[in-house]
Amino acid sequence: MTDTKTPKRAMLFLRANRAGRNDEKALTHALALQRTTCQQALDRLRASVVKEYTEYGGAVDIGGRSELLDMLGDLMIQRNADYVIAADWSRLGRKFEDLAFINNVIEEAGALLVIATDHLDARLRAELFPRLPEGHQQLRDARPTWRKPIQRRANNGAA
DSSP states (O other): OOOTTSOEEEEEEEEEOOTTOOOHHHHHHHHHHHHHHHHHHHHHHTEEEEEEEEEEOSSOOGGGOHHHHHHHHHHHHHOOOSEEEESSHHHHOSSHHHHHHHHHHHHHTTOEEEETTOOOOHHHHHHHOTTSOGGGGGGGGGSOTTHHHHHHHHHHHHO
């Protein structure tokens, strides 16, 4: 039985593509948007940040992503987080194999992967990541409020 009074802890993972960007302001803005999105999930989960990992780079094989590997290693060794929060799946990786590996390591460390902008249908999520606990479903509402008007406009335009 889990203690509901124990404060929940989370690691944040942010990633921005520095490739081709000469504008430091745009890079800072991209990271700030991700941080805000993750903060909304943190608020919903009533969790505090243990550590934030920020990775810069373009398309790199998972073996060359030192910040991601540091986070996963820290999580496995220290087991000091209940959640790993990323703004979007693409911040963690683009290949299914990489996403499955990352999710499995997080689960093995006893944490839950939270994607703040997760729009996946529960059945599709179950097919892609069969080991994800059912509690992950509740986080669909953690997507940022600024997305709702955009989705509404897209839905109205499609009619």
